[in-house]
Amino acid sequence: MTRPLYWRLGALSLLLAAPIAPLHADGDVRNVSAPAGETAFIPVQADDQKGRILLTLPRPDKDGVAMRLIYSTALRTGLGSAPLTLDRGRTGNTQLLAFRQIGGKVAVEFENPRFRASQGDAAQQDAVASDFGTSLVWMTDIVETRGDGSLVIDIASFLTRDALGITGSLNQSSASFGLDAASSIAGKGFKLDDKLSLADPASVRVFPDNLEVDAVQTFVSKTPGAEVSNIVPEPDTVTFRVHHSFIRLPEPGFVPLRFDPRIGGFSTQVVDYSASLAEPVVYDLANRFRLEKVDPDAARSRVKKPIVFYLDRNTPEPIRSAVLEGAGWWSDAFDAAGFIDAYRVEMLPEGADPLDVRYNMINWVDRATRGWAYGQQIADPRTGEIIKGMVVLGSLRARQDIQIFQGLVGAGQMGTGGPNDPVEVALDRLRQLGAHEVGHTLGFAHNFAASTQDRASVMDYPPPRIGLVDGRPDLSDAYAKGIGSWDIATVQYLYGGADTAEVAETVRRFRYVQDDNARAADTAYPWGGLWDDGADPVDELNRLMQVRKAAIDGFGLDALSPGEPVANLRRRFVPIWLLHRYQVIAAAKQVGGLQFEYAINGGGREEAVPVSPARQRAALEAILATINPDAMRVPSDLLPLLSAAQNGTSDRQYDVEVFVTAGGPVFDPLVAADVSTQLSVQTLLFPHRLARIVIQHQNDPSTLSLDETLDALVSTVLASTGDDLGRRIALRTIATMAQIAERPDATPEVSAALDQKLTEVGETLSRQKGDWAQSLSRKLLDTEARMQLAKTARRGVRVPPGSPIGEESWMDLSTLLSVDE
Structure with a gap:
């Protein structure tokens, strides 16, 4: 043989x-x-x-x-x-x-x-x-x-x-x-x-x-x-x-599993030249641990060797208990798949080396600034058998979360132990994070559509779910507790030997989208948002803007602890002001969006379907509402508080978290509006999104057209140029349009439409009185001046980081298993 x-x-x-x-x-x-x-x-x-x-x-x-x-x-x-x-x-x-x-x-x-x-x-x-x-x-x-x-x-x-x-x-x-x-x-x-x-x-x-x-x-x-x-x-x-x-090479007996694109995970590619001419030469093997039942024929059985993860002994309390609990949630999924006591999480034994390959590890690390957590695998490159899982959790993420929660509900809730205690909410977030990163080391990829299906997976990026109680932000349901229904189904697939019918049922019940079709802000999949929430991304954006307004109206000295420098308000204000930034991206994916699957022939979901015209128009309306001057106006009573001076040694984390000032500590509300406008407008006008609008409208004239999109955008910003705030919003929008028109990834149709719309705006402004209108008109109607305006827009204003490091990927995806939160 x-x-x-x-x-x-x-x-x-x-x-x-x-x-x-x-x-x-x-x-x-x-x-x-x-x-x-x-x-x-x-x-x-x-x-x-x-x-x-x-x-x-x-x-x-x-x-x-x-x-x-x-x-x-x-x-x-x-x-x-x-x-x-x-x-x-x-x-x-x-x-x-x-x-x-x-x-x-x-x-x-x-x-x-x-x-x-x-x-x-x-x-x-x-x-x-x-x-x-x-x-x-x-x-x-x-x-x-x-x-x-x-x-x-x-x-x-x-x-x-x-x-x-x-x-x-x-x-x-x-x-x-x-x-x-x-x-x-x-x-x-x-x-x-x-x-x-x-x-x-x-x-x-x-x-x-x-x-x-x-x-x-x-x-x-x-x-x-x-x-x-x-x-x-x-x-x-x-x-x-x-x-x-x-x-040592693992002993024989591990049975490789063919990767199923409909459910995903991490995989090891094989190029197999012994395949018959009727079979593919290239295929993937799903990465997974060796998990064998004592009684392989039993629906439920103990296992020969459980999967055990160990937590870094340097992890302090109460973080230690939270991570142990959250990472341990996977035991429920393995139990549901018929594996009794097959998975557990423990503290690393005293004296054991966390880098010893015999120990699957959750490491707690400190950095100078906040950053990503990630899960990694050491896997046999021949079979995909996972030999060791290695998680890295960064300590400053929890502290950044606390900053956000203090800005939402006030620092006075600190230490109360109640549902709005920022520390307790941050610990709930760490439970999620522990489960998420261990999930990667077990073989599970992101599912960025899970948030649209009742928090179906810990493998999504969860934002805090912020409610409104008596008109004030409420965090009592900020994060889900326990493993998700998608997670249970995927454990059954990867480890439990799910049959064809079970896999088909999982695919029918759940949406699934991984990094390539979700992480970037301009992707087409309409349910693939990061840090988004809710069954309907557009409804959630409209709701979150109400939450944001309540949070800004209530923001002030109560966000600080007694004796804390007032200058810290400037840092704590930024994530509240930009509370909607990720939901804007989620809603924008409805515009020019396309519902597709990682389909297989005969699976019944082979055809991609555009998002309905009504949903696309609703998304456009919701996005345009985020750049209305009423939404971009910083309350006047906050300006003196946000201009308090900072003293002492410079803190790099603080420096990158705040808006650019008007010199010294002086807070500039127009910069705050500029940043928020830039996020919304750039998200809407990504060249790939505009190209999809063109394609869809060619196939179906009832759908949203590019002219309709640009008309709605320009009409919104030009309707409110009576003060500096409205003019700043309009300038950022028009300059971004000029910049997008010149981008090399803009199609000829997109560039032409933007060019024509900018010319029309320039002609409209030329007929208006006032220095602002006349100045901008000259820039738009002169080719060289418009090019300079586009260059200025390309630099934009500095946007404080939202994800752990920034808006761009600062990690090499080829060297790490996953980029995480």
Whole structure:
């Protein structure tokens, strides 16, 4: 019987890794022992004086391969920078590593299991492997060849390679942050300094199935950038401790699962040349843990090995209890799928290493500014079997949430323990976050449509649900409690062996959309919003604008604790003023929106359907209401309070959270209106959205047209130019139209329509009296002046960050499993 490639490699690794004669210490060289009663995966000697780490590899096979294993890296120490995401607990790529003898040397080769012939014979498998490139990443001399043919090598210099890609992270271009080239946030010229880097022999730990070891790596640059300069004591020199895991190939028996696009998740791609001509060569395997019932035929059974997650012992109370509870919600989903006591969350045992691959971890990390949380997987690149889950939660997110809740309900609620206590609400948010990030490590992707179906999943991004009680904001139902119905269904699919009928029923009941069709503000899927709420995005925007008005009308000194600097009001006001920012995006996805599915032929939902004309027009009306001067007017009694001065050492988190002032601490209400207008108008006028409006109107003249959209926008802003506020709103809107018309991703039809509308506006203003109208008219009717107006609009006004870091993605999606909240 021909075995699949992954089975053959696993069996070979087990054979080659069999115990050999024990090593003996020689001078300063010491044996590294496994725990009592256990045999080391790889015999290791550590030379503390010379910095050598000596591995004894089994006798190579006929191809020179002494051992195959899974290799992964992680950061033991972080930078503390949210944008650069060099966090404690961040993992690198997982590789299939082969130690291969070539002459008198041993090389480390990263093999290429994606290309395979899983059902072919050995000759076909070898042929496919020979057709695709591998990566020889390191080579060393053999220290000793033993009488049994085993090889002794020193891997110290392999451990000091920049395997985690730290250099690339430190040298990110400004464009990757959504900034112009002149920005000083990104660094330049960082490189690994070999003289200040070394492997740490004292860190070596060996176990029956894994070897764990650390290295110190130092990176130097003369142009470190603002992020490094803000944190590191000597910014020209940045040092990390990087952890390396060498992992025995999992035993045979794991059954790969074909990825189903209708339900999604994370996956491992296979290019299989043994597929028949009637089958696809390329397919995905769903990433998941190995979870086996003791009684595989029973509807409900205990499992051979439960999935256990461990919480960082540095997590303080009451956060510790909240995260333990929230991350533990998944046990209900596994129980519903028939797995008894199959999943649990515990505190990490005292003395255990959180980077040891045997522990699935939830890490609690501190950064200089707030940033994303994320979930990562170390998965077998041959099968998709998850070996370790690693979550990173940032501590400042909870504190930012508290800032928002204080602005909504007042700081006087702090410590009351009631439903509007900002601390208690923030803990509810952390329960959600713990469940969300662990969900990624279990194999589940985002479902950004879940918020439109009664909070169906913890894998959405949940905003606080803010009610109105007696005309005041209320947080008693801010966050859902427990796992969602979508989550229960997806556990059944990924782990419970859901049959075809069960999968079809899940697809029928639930909406599902993942990052590619939801994360960007201009995507077409009408239910794919981030940080949005409610069954109807348009109704929720209208409702949230009422909540926002009540929150702004009630905002004042009550948002501060006794003795707190009044200058903090300026930071606390921003998220209240921009409370609607994500619901605007959710509503805008109805405009030019298209209901589609990750469909399969025969599934019954193959055709994409445009959003109805009535819904599109309702969404347009709701968005235009957000730029009405009445909604953009800062109450006059707030202006003196928002202009209080700040004293003391500058706080970078504070500095990026506030609106640009009118000089010193003086609050500028027109900047606040400008920012809010910019968010709404840019969201509405994204070129892809306008192109979809054109396409839909061509197919159905009853739908919203581009002319109708632009007419409604221009009429709204030109109707209220009698004061500075109305003129600022109109200027931002018209300048944004000029900027969109010049964008390279605008279609010819969109550019032409915008150009014509701007010309009409210029002609209309030319017939009006007043400096403002005449000045803007000249800019619109002169080609060069309009181009300059477009350039000005492209710079816009600085928008304080809403998501943890900013409006642009500051993370490299290719190096992290997921970008999260």
